[in-house]
Amino acid sequence: MDPNAAQTFTIGLLARAAGVGVETVRYYQRRGLLAEPAPGRGAYRTYGGAELARLRAIRRAQQLGFSLEEIDGLLALNADTDRERARAAAQAKIELIEARIRQLQDMRDALAELVHCCRHSDAATPCPILRALAGEAAAPD
Amino acid sequence: MDPNAAQTFTIGLLARAAGVGVETVRYYQRRGLLAEPAPGRGAYRTYGGAELARLRAIRRAQQLGFSLEEIDGLLALNADTDRERARAAAQAKIELIEARIRQLQDMRDALAELVHCCRHSDAATPCPILRALAGEAAAPD
């Protein structure tokens, strides 16, 4: 099954297996996002497949746009009883992302308009982009 | 012409006219983005239309997605001789914004797929969203 199920790791191996830095693992522990294993035999902590799975889950959730704080909440949900909560969180995140996309599209459109103006205006006139920043109305196309 | 051309402001009036906080004006001065006027008569600095125009230019450039450092460079350009540089900066910013938009669209699509799965899967099965975070492959639709 899971090839990591019975494996044990030091913090460095765990970090490499999850594709993060050692300092990141320690940071997640400080934040309470990842449990610190009880020190077993020896002076070095030993991690197992559960920690690796959690680290990977954190990365996946990050790629979906969730903050570490949100991830903490998400990963505390129960897959059997908290479906609606998880769905609501995903839906809310979608709406935030879409708002941000619209904002970025507005920026892009405004910039593209300026670039277009700049390309198609007389080279002897002052730069329309810099004029727009300076607050002078852009000449119509 | 410009109704602010001959006006003078204290820092508070200037900030209000530009729609920013007093602390923001002072922060821009510390960063070198806005010149500090030589103290004239009295103990309070006096600002004029030029400073207000510059503050407004900074805000406009921010709305287009430029960082304060980039704005510093942009506003140092000459509208008559630096057209190409301004256009290149705008074009480069457009490309960064578009890359970010694509990234956000990928996030949104992945989330939307999970939400769709969640809505259309048997309510008796574990939450597909939480299963996906946990690293289990999502069931096909």
Added chain:
DNA sequence: GTAAACCCCGTACCGAAGTACGGAGTCAAC
């Protein structure tokens, strides 16, 4: 002539997600 509102200056702090550093201890291999 005094009270309210404003300005000056320096410094510290915010959030987010880490990254860096330094000194000491430990483990594995040769």
Added chain:
DNA sequence: GTTGACTCCGTACTTCGGTACGGGGTTTAC
């Protein structure tokens, strides 16, 4: 039995764009 890589721990620093605070001094209006 020693070398080199790794771990532990605490603390401080990073980026970005501000915001907050505190203790003064000044100006204005009544």
